[in-house]
Amino acid sequence: MTLRVNGKVVTPTGVIRQGCVEIDGDRIRAVAEYPSVRDGHWIVPGFVDMHTHGGGGHTFTTGDPDAARQAAAFHLRHGTTTLLASLVSSPYELMRAATVAFAPLVREGVLAGLHFEGPYLATARCGAQNPEHLRDPSTAELTELIRLGDGAVRMVTLAPERAGALEAIRLLTGERVVAAIGHTDAGHEQTRAAIAAGASVGTHLFNGMRPVHHREPGPVVALLAAPNVVCELIPDGVHLHDGMLTFATSVAGPERTALVTDAMAAAGMPDGGYELGGQAVTVADGVARLDRDGAIAGSTLTMDAALRHAVAAGIALPDACRMAATTPARAIGLGDRVGALRAGLRADLVVLDDDLNVLRVMRGGTWLD
Known part of the structure; x- marks a missing residue:
């Protein structure tokens, strides 16, 4: 019928x-x-969120499958029909346990896959990531996680300047896992080398990155200029000024910019105390910040709110929809399905x-x- x-x-x-x-x-x-x-x-x-840590009071970051199911259901009510469960920098034991716990949810279709945001990140640009867990990329760890996930591991964010990063990127892309560049202090040429090795996503562009300088363009310019890289943008008016949101979109186009929430458990919840990766977070006026240093700790955004904000900032609705669905789906290898x-x-x-x-x-x- x-x-x-x-x-x-x-x-x-x-x-x-x-x-x-x-x-x-x-x-x-x-x-x-x-x-x-x-x-x-x-x-x-239906929206495709390739970067979210939780929502509705539930988190992906602990590897709890029941919490993951509830977080996915919360975002589904806001129009997100496809999402990656993003973890934060963690000990390998938690990464392994989360992979085993979430793989059945991927097979069931509750999740589209796992995104490990870290732990192979730069200490200088760690943002809300726990610096105690940061370390150089390990191909042994990645190989084991990919094997355990049996298709569940879909994206890994790393800093290309860390020792072994280019080898890790080649391993990931060879296994059809998206290699993303983020939380990085890399220079322009280091970033270009990572892109040449196969990196194809810029994780929340501008945030957790060395800023643009006219004598050292850094990672932002390299990512925006690369024709095969999709750049994530967090359109909440906190992570990015609307002028930067529209500027990046005008440079890379809606076919290479993806709206993401980077949401944590507090999305859709009242202000108050929360946690992210074992670190205390306080949400005030809808903005999440670490207690230890005030760093922005993810967002309380949902994809429908992201779409509204992008359109209000001046992005045409068809382009904003492409950025909220079509482009992220293609970026994570699902463009032929959703x-x-x-x-x-x-x-x-x-x-x-x-x-x-x-x-x-x-x-x-x-x-x-």
Whole structure:
């Protein structure tokens, strides 16, 4: 039986203002103009968040599968139909345990994979990462995690200036795991070398990176300039000034910039005390900061709020939708399955009102009610 969802349909090529998404089972059968539609809601692709640590009071960072299931359910209610569970810098034992615990959730489809943000990061740019756990990349550790995950490990963020980083990047890309550059004090040429080795994502561009200087462009310029690199952007008005958000988007284009939340457990929760990777965090006025030094500790963002913020900053809705779904899906190797309203892809969509608030969410052809 074919299900039809009518409205203003946002596709990878633009908006069909009198449109219809036809769904057969869990797949999109067709996207077409439907002249009888009048003033429908916005129909946009289900969001793809390639960088989130938790939400709704639940975290991915402890490796608890029940907490992971609850965090994924929280973000699903906000339109995120595909996400990576991001961990923070941890001892290897926790990385291993989390891989074993989350792999069944990946097979079940609750998670799209794991993202290890660290521990192979620069101490000078650790941000909210626990400096006690930072260390040089280990190909032995990575090889074991990839084996244990059996396809669950999808992305690893590392600093290219650390000893062994280029070898680790080559290992990851050879195993079809995305190598991302982040929390780095690398220079321009070091970053370019990492990109040449196969790194294809810039983790929350600008944040946790050596800043741009006119005599040493650093990692930001190298990542923005590389045609094969997707740059994550956190559009919450805290991590990035809106001018930097729109500047980066204008340089790399929506096909190479991805909106991410970098959310932690406090997303959707009241202000107060929380933790991230074993470190105390206080959320005040919706902004999460470490107690020890005031560093920004992830965000309280959701992807629907990220979309609204990007559009309010001046990014056109079709471009913002591409940045919230199509580009991140491609960046993590899932562009042939999800991330766009296109025939043959999984039927993931979000119905928004004219203020871009979520009205309904569909995942795999089934409405979330």
